[in-house]
Amino acid sequence: xxxxxxxxxxxxxxxxxxxxxxxxxxxxxxxxxxxxxxxxxxxxxxxxxxxxxxxxxxxxxxxxxxxxxxxxxxxxxxxxxxxxxxxxxxxxxxxxxxxxxxxxxxxxxxxxxxxxxxxxxxxxxxxxxxxxxxxxxxxxxxxxxxxxxxxxxxxxxxxxxxxxxxxxxxxxxxxxxxxxxxxxxxxxxxxxxxxxxxxxxxxxxxxxxxxxxxxxxxxxxxxxxxxxxxxxxxxxxxxxxxxxxxxxxxxxxxxxxxxxxxxxxxxxxxxxxxxxxxxxxxxxxxxxxxxxxxxxxxxxxxxxxxxxxxxxxxxxxxxxxxxxxxxxxxxxxxxxxxxxxxxxxxxxxxxxxxxxxxxxxxxxxxxxxxxxxxxxxxxxxxxxxxxxxxxxxxxxxxxxxxxxxxxxxxxxxxx
Numbered sequence: 001x002x003x004x005x006x007x008x009x010x011x012x013x014x015x016x017x018x019x020x021x022x023x024x025x026x027x028x029x030x031x032x033x034x035x036x037x038x039x040x041x042x043x044x045x046x047x048x049x050x051x052x053x054x055x056x057x058x059x060x061x062x063x064x065x066x067x068x069x070x071x072x073x074x075x076x077x078x079x080x081x082x083x084x085x086x087x088x089x090x091x092x093x094x095x096x097x098x099x100x101x102x103x104x105x106x107x108x109x110x111x112x113x114x115x116x117x118x119x120x121x122x123x124x125x126x127x128x129x130x131x132x133x134x135x136x137x138x139x140x141x142x143x144x145x146x147x148x149x150x151x152x153x154x155x156x157x158x159x160x161x162x163x164x165x166x167x168x169x170x171x172x173x174x175x176x177x178x179x180x181x182x183x184x185x186x187x188x189x190x191x192x193x194x195x196x197x198x199x200x201x202x203x204x205x206x207x208x209x210x211x212x213x214x215x216x217x218x219x220x221x222x223x224x225x226x227x228x229x230x231x232x233x234x235x236x237x238x239x240x241x242x243x244x245x246x247x248x249x250x251x252x253x254x255x256x257x258x259x260x261x262x263x264x265x266x267x268x269x270x271x272x273x274x275x276x277x278x279x280x281x282x283x284x285x286x287x288x289x290x291x292x293x294x295x296x297x298x299x300x301x302x303x304x305x306x307x308x309x310x311x312x313x314x315x316x317x318x319x320x321x322x323x324x325x326x327x328x329x330x331x332x333x334x335x336x337x338x339x340x341x342x343x344x345x346x347x348x349x350x351x352x353x354x355x356x357x358x359x360x361x362x363x364x365x366x367x368x369x370x371x372x373x374x375x376x377x378x379x380x381x382x383x384x385x386x387x388x389x390x391x392x393x394x395x396x397x398x399x400x401x402x403x404x405x406x407x408x409x410x411x412x413x414x415x
Contacts, residue, residue, distance in 0.1 A: 326381050
């Protein structure tokens with residue numbers, strides 16, 4: 001009975017907190033989104049769902065760490081003069097397929113980073129009024145839960161970046177970014193692809209410090225864009241980018257290979273369809289005129305510089321959701337290898353297996369389990385990645401499960 005009462009109390013708390021968004025920020029929300037009335041359940045329910053998921057995560061985290069103490073003063077819960085150099089930050093990465101949040105303490109003197117918690121909330125991209133409200137609710141809920149749990153010792157500095165999904169939305173994406181800043185108080189910016197490449201490079205080197213930054217190539221693939229970044233001899237970063245990525249390439253595959261008005265997945269693929277998909281990837285990545293597309297391809301000169309660099313360097317670090325949540329789980333499931341890397345050979349083996357087995361979305365789900373949920377774009381993404389390996393002569397990819405939140409932290413340390 002006590003457990004039942006506790007569950008009811010917690011549930012009531014989540015919903016009261018959700019209503020607080022409308023009560024405390026209702027004027028701004030209603031002014032910006034007129035259909036968001038006091039009885040607008042999708043907005044309040046979305047807030048409650050996100051808060052509930054975060055609360056569960058943080059309760060589990062609390063069992064293993066002292067989350068209320070600043071990292072430079074774990075023996076004393078009170079703010080200490082010794083901690084004047086520590087900043088507590090909450091960094092958001094708002095991508096095409098979800099929202100990521102990292103909470104960390106940063107010592108500005110030693111540059112030490114103490115990661116307190118990370119959280120990811122998956123959601124399909126869209127900028128309709130309902131989708132905009134969902135993003136606004138999710139970011140507001142995540143910020144509020146973090147403040148309640150981590151903000152008692154020191155004020156948290158929140159920052160957020162949005163990438164390809166917001167960029168492709170143009171003025172609408174910029175307007176939503178301003179709304180999120182005004183209503184939630186999170187410093188929210190839509191960044192260009194060059195900045196995205198810089199954050200990828202900084203984040204990868206933060207999480208993989210044993211690699212020499214001057215000898216590392218960082219390859220980031222998301223839902224709407226791809227960036228490959230390296231440090232040049234003059235210490236400046238070179239970023240080669242394109243707009244061909246998991247979501248955009250899936251759309252192109254459904255447009256040019258597996259056509260059909262009601263089709264939402266290219267799976268299963270025949271051998272012939274797979275070969276057409278390989279050809280499509282090569283054409284889109286290099287900007288071949290045989291495939292009409294508004295998507296930006298790689299710059300040919302930048303690709304050649306990357307080829308030369310990759311021939312002479314050891315490390316290609318693969319970051320972002322495609323490497324960590326699609327390629328690596330699939331390669332592991334097919335080959336049985338448990339390492340955090342893959343090669344052209346292991347990836348091609350995986351692709352050939354999926355084609356030979358005629359795997360549908362359900363078949364891919366059974367193969368890899370619950371480690372991923374973007375099954376329609378799985379095989380097309382594997383083909384896209386393999387095509388890049390061929391174009392650049394990449395022989396080995398070390399996978400890091402990181403995103404722009406780590407890049408924001410690294411940039412904060414650097415600045």
